[in-house]
Amino acid sequence: MRAEPESEAKGGGGTRPRTRVRAKVPLRRSLLVRLLATSVMIAVCSVAATAWLAARTTSSAIQQEQGQLLSSDTQIYDTLVGYAATHRDWTGVAPTLRRLAGRTGRRITLTTQSHRPLATSAASVATLPTRASAVVDPLHTDAALLPGTATDRIDPRAVGPYRLTAAERKSLHIMAEKILSCVGGPTGVGTLVEAPSGRTSIRFPDSVLGGSARDYGCGVDQLATPVRTEIGPLNRLNTLVNDCLEHQNQQALKVGIDFVVRTKTGAQASQTCLDTARRDQLTSYVAPAALLYVTTPAGSAAAPGFRFTSANTARLAGVAGLVLLVTVAVTVVVGTRLVRPLRALADAARRPVEEHQRVPVTTNDEIGYLAAAFNDLSQRRERVEGQRKAMVSDVAHELRTPLSTIRGWLEAVQDGIAISDQALVDSLLEEALLLQHIVDDLQDLAEADAGQLRVHPEPLRVRDLLDHVATAHQARADTATVSLTTRVDGDPELSGDPVRLRQVVGNLVSNALRHTPAGGSVTLRARRVGDQVTIEVADTGTGIPAEDLPRVFDRFWRAEKSRSRRTGGSGLGLAIVRRLTEAHGGTVTVTSTVDAGTVFTVRLPV
Template sequence: MTHVPLHRSLIFRLLVTSVTIAIIAVVATSWLAAQSTSRAIRQEIGQTLSDDKSVYDELLTYAATHRDWSGVRPLIADRADALGRRITLMTENRQLIVDSATGPSLELARPSATVDPLQVDLVLTGRTERIDPRIVGPYRLTAAEQRAMRDQLDEALECVRGYGSEAIITTGPHARPRLAVTRAGVVPYACPLAPDLTRSERAPIEELRELVAACAQEREVTVTPDLVVAVLDPVKGVPIPDRTERAADCLDSARYTQLKPYVAPPALLFVTDPADPYAAPASPFSRDNIVRTGTTTAVVLVLAVLVTVVVGGRLVRPLRALAEAARRPGNHQRVPVTAKDEIGYLATALNELAEHRERAEQLRQAMVDDVAHELRNPLNNIRNWLEAAQDGLATIDGPVLTLLHDETMHLQHIVDDLRDLAAADAGNLRMHPELLYLDDVIEQVAEAHTRSATTAGVSLVTSFDGDPAVVADPVRLRQLIGNLLSNAIRHSHRDGTVTVRSSTGAGRVTIAVTDTGSGIAAEDLPRVFDRFWRADESRARSTGGSGLGLSIARKLAEAHGGNITVESVPGAGTTFTVRIAVAAQPSS
């Protein structure tokens, strides 16, 4: 086996590729991890609220339910102990409200969040409304109103369930309870999901309506307890879209004005490290991180090398077997197909190539034997007569010259046929197409074969359906029809009939040559167009045929863009049919 240089070895190239990919992957991953870590650290500075979001939520709840921060110290102390962090609350002017522990000044520190129930941080809470719905403000209900509202909600809940639906009690604006349908059967339009307006709510709702009306400069404004704003048409009693939209835009500012006296003022929240509020997390490029990254890189490289060697070895093994099989073409060795990957496909292709090569070698050997056999008889006859004349045993007279001439012409016929087949196989068959009429060609060929038909005692009949024009090589077309006629005459019994028919249909012309010979067995039909094949070996060589006529006929039909088929009934006769394209009729 030829030695492959290391730098050209498939394993070496695969190894280099894998190591390169591993290095790039590790470096890129390390760089991306470092960048992501650095970015996360920068975002985390001043955002210690992410340590425990509940601090913000609990302080927001306190601010929504109290008018100031005077009682918040116990809550902050509890949360600071639970988290182990320093929690500080300052006014917007950086005046200290509450600090869970003493420590460095936070004068320049960035707050974790601003606690303001009238300006809720939507990113932290995931809510969609800026104003905290838990703010009661002036909408506080009496105990009797709360019981009545609860009774209405219970009745509404039973109503919803009666329609095949389910609902839960939720908190709406101003801590007002209402039903939210969670699983709807029939839409419960008949069930009131919100309680009626109570006596305690009327004055605040009217105040809110006046604030909205003043902001929107609209007199006909209505506001429901669920904070649905509308500007009604005084005649039709339906909302006016554009004016209603303008009034709805004023709702938040009106609620802010109304509820501000009832909530704690905005405060800055700091959640920091008790010892150093400005301390930054450890750098991702510290010595420990670098060592960890380097170790991981080395492990990945070692694994890549091991996997590459193992996979490369398994990959090269079948390739070597394929190379050895391809290097020994004489024995047509088959290689095992061990997988359905590219190598398996290559092995299959090589096996198919070996089969084709073996079949071609068999056909070549058979053809050489047939050619030698075909040439041997006429050459032996010529040699024998010449040697007899040379020895004085025979006289070269007219009959002998005629015999020698016939044998020579037979040899010439075989050589010409072989030349035509070789040219057709190589795609170099010379064609000189021209416009001609098919019936004229058939008549010429039939007339040329009349003598041989008469000698064989066979009747030659022609039958035409129209006179189609075709574009064809007249010499090759006559050769095609002549080969079929010669074959039909040779294989017809005395007193038999050979018929040549032409017809036109579906844009093609059909030439059918039918004989009344002994026919061809069904199992032999696929071999009819093989070179030197004869159905009756015992008599065919005495008839003068080269055994190549039908093979040439098929090549000539294909050269004209057509095809040739055969049908036969044993004991009744055989029909060869040629189909080629019809040419456009010439203008008169």
Template sequence: MGEPTAGGPQPAPTAGGPEPAPAARVPLRHSLMLRLLGTSVLLTVCAVVATAWLTVATTTRAIEKEQGQSLADDVSVYDEMITYAIDHRDWSAVTPVVDDLASRTGRRIVLLDPVTRDPVAESAPGPALRDARPSAIVDPLDLDPALAASRQRSSIDTRVVGPYQLGDDQRAGIRKTAQDHRGCLVNRAGLTAEIVELPGGRSTVAILDADADADRGRSLVCPEPALLREPFPSEVAPLAELLDRTETCLGPAAASIDLAITPSLEVEVLRTLPGAPTEAAARACVETSLHDQLRAYVAPPVLLFVTDATATDPGLPTADLSTGNLLRIAGVAGLVLLLTVAVTVGVGMRLVRPLRALAEAAREPVDRQRPVPVTTRDEIGSLATAFNDLAHRRDQLERQRRAMVSDVAHELRSPLTNIRAWLEAAQDGLAPADTRTLELLTEEATLLQHVIDDLRDLAAADDGTFSVHPEPTFVGDVLSQVVEANQGTAAAAGITMTGTVHGDPQVVLDAVRLRQLVGNLVGNALRHTPAGGSVTVDGAVRDDWLTIEVADTGIGITADDLPRLFDRFWRADASRSRRTGGSGLGLPIARQLARAHGGDITVASEPGRGTHVTVRLPARSPVSPR
């Protein structure tokens, strides 16, 4: 699209009106290009700042990982080491495991003794780590809460069972008892329960109901079997040892509290005396005692280091933000900003050029407007297409307006000419001013009034002020009135006219408008039906719709003319006048009446075989029928 220039030739004023004043240019502060430029600059600055921040954050994170200060991405290494410590009582065979983890992760893995800082295992040679900060401490009895929260029972890994490990026969027996107890709770007590198997092999039944009567129902209907709450012979000695260790931890205060430790290692406070320690203190002593009891069953703690396999010195960072680096970052950011401004200015000018062409085309006088070329497929091309469509529709409306004015003038000219001719003849004494003359004048005035009434109805429909006044109406009465009113015309033309109504339907609609609608259809059918033919009117309510059918055996309508049937002032036979062919407004008004009631009209016709018109209106029934 070419951009109109300010210095080019200006169109001459037209005779249709004064030349429109040229529109002022858009102020620079409101320019689309300036706003686009500002937005791009803002986005670029934000992108540069975000990139710099991301670079600094990423570099800092890499440095922290090299120094062993973070193990967020190496949880699998920690988990493997914890699993090994649970399954072994020392670290003598850990080297193959460390080597395998190092090959899979690409990291250097080192285990050091926490006291002497001597190497326990090392996946590859590298810088000494005696003074470095460890990534984590591997101890299944003192888990890192940030790395192993999913398996915590306080700070002890739940997989560490030590002397509380049950044999296969014991596992099977207690599971069978738990299944029977769960079946009783579900089937007899009506509770929701599930079996929970602890790492040591002991099974328990957990009730999931939040009902306060759950415990009462369990104790009354399904008492807990002794096997689920009493220790096996192999558990008696470890539980007694744990209880002794707990009493030793409590010291003299142990005499004022009566504790019990279940086979599931839960603490129960049975009785307290004045001066007894708190329940929290008692549980802390139980945990400390369990920690000491299980120490002999797991490997001792070690320090874990996970570093970069290529690092030469874990104490030095591999990247820095010196003054030179900062200047280089600033230079690159400035270059990116400059390129962004240049590209934005170029793109903005290409965007504004077709918009200016559209604005100039819109300012052209109506009679000299031409379609603007569509050169792109983006939003601006879509706007140009919409502009051209709008101009095309406006031209169509203008042609329709001119045609309608011509049709209205034609329809009004004939009766007005006849009235004037008769009046001038009577005034000149050429025609007597008798009753016959008055009847002719009245007839022409009536025709003129009909045209005006039809035009008024169509104008109301176009303005949206076409209204109906629905009320309970017996359809049979309305159709009978229409048939009786047109019987005289039908008899004079030698046409048989009949009307049929199935049942006695009563619906809510405007009776006057319905009579007008059906009357227009019947009148149109009578005008196009030759002598010896017939016109039938049929009405019925089917599937909540009022269906009125007007059928004739007239001349019919060709397939090419059917789409134009509801055009205003259109007649199938152009030679017909208003007296012989109607005004061409009856069917458009009938359709508007049907649509005002929420319905519509359809037409089926064949030349020489007649026309069948169907009106469908919503049948809203009143409260009570007749």
């Protein structure tokens, strides 16, 4: 099917009719056919799998039993390796063997390397096979029975002298929680992991810089610093490793508490020396290697068998046909119900953009969510379109006034009606500066909308920031006979762009002076509250009605509906205040009482 997109010819005042996409029937047919084919394929595969499983019942049962035996052998081996890693000998292992035998139904026997019995799960030691099931040695684990073991084959539960005290565990855990919270732990950036030695570390997901995280001044590297218990054993380990490397004429290295070799020169020799040194250091803390014998007690039942007969074959064929019939019927019914709302969505999407079409939400499933999302998208598109039209109108209005003034005076000079004196030049310059101010404000907002508004943070004192703004606006306050004062609690500091923050506070002060009558006051206050610095600009002006407060930060909005230059600026100052504050990670709010005053509050993170 070839779909012809909607087109519209412009020019000459005429338009060609829109061509709709002819996709109704193909959409329905495609969805139904795909759903039906998928269901039939699933049904056929299910029937074939059922027949195959029924024919192979005996072999499956045997394989399952073998899998259970392998699983129980792995469980037994892992438990005994863990016991050997945490005990110096096999003296008390008998109760552990009996518990394992009770859970797995196997007979378990441990002997020394010289085949001397150490312990058994039975009442007496029976005749053992000629070959042991495995060698239980925490310093040389079997990778086939423990697939997740490390490449050095040393069981991680064998910690020896590196086991931390309770106080050290608690201290490291508290430190890790603080670091995780600093780098964003509550949002799911990392998780705390406690090693068998009691050392707590932070594990980051692979999506975060390959499983690691940038420090951001949170002290992530502090978790890798050895504590008091680990310092002595770690120094002895480094001595053993470097003695080994010295005999091989290799460069010395320093091993950290994670036992990882980070040198590229002689990496193989360094890893071999490290593994040997660790085994030498842990030998006295783990049980000696032992031979493990796992056998099945006498009298175990054989796996059941199954034989296909003609009656079973006919019964299986009948059930298969019934399953196939039910699958087709259900697929047709469900597919029809699925297609109906999708067709409504497709029709609404093909309507002209200007109509902002909505679709009814009739279900509470994924299709209902899709319909609700489509309606929300249409509503937002309609709202954005309205905002775009309003903004274009506002921009045109703001630019028309100064341009009309400049043009009028220039035409008057050209016609000889007005004289080009200094006063006229000053007036035209003022209008040109107003135009430049509006264009600069629009550029700042455009950069903020595009995510290109750059800030250059540096340490600064809030007191100096407020004093600088107050000094810059003092002359204007004196002219308006308005009292302009600053009050700072303590000496708060923060990291921010001084130029941008002066612009934020300056816009708020300029706005306050403009709406404060003679004899009033404008006060700049600042204080630190927790991990934030709060800056307030309070005035005793005319105030803002409650119904207008939600719109004060909108672009080109003014409470003065006449849009007079005497009572208002370009209408962009507060919008810029909000975007610059958000660029610093802060917020700005406003409270006001009519005929009493207004307070703008800027909260910035320290």
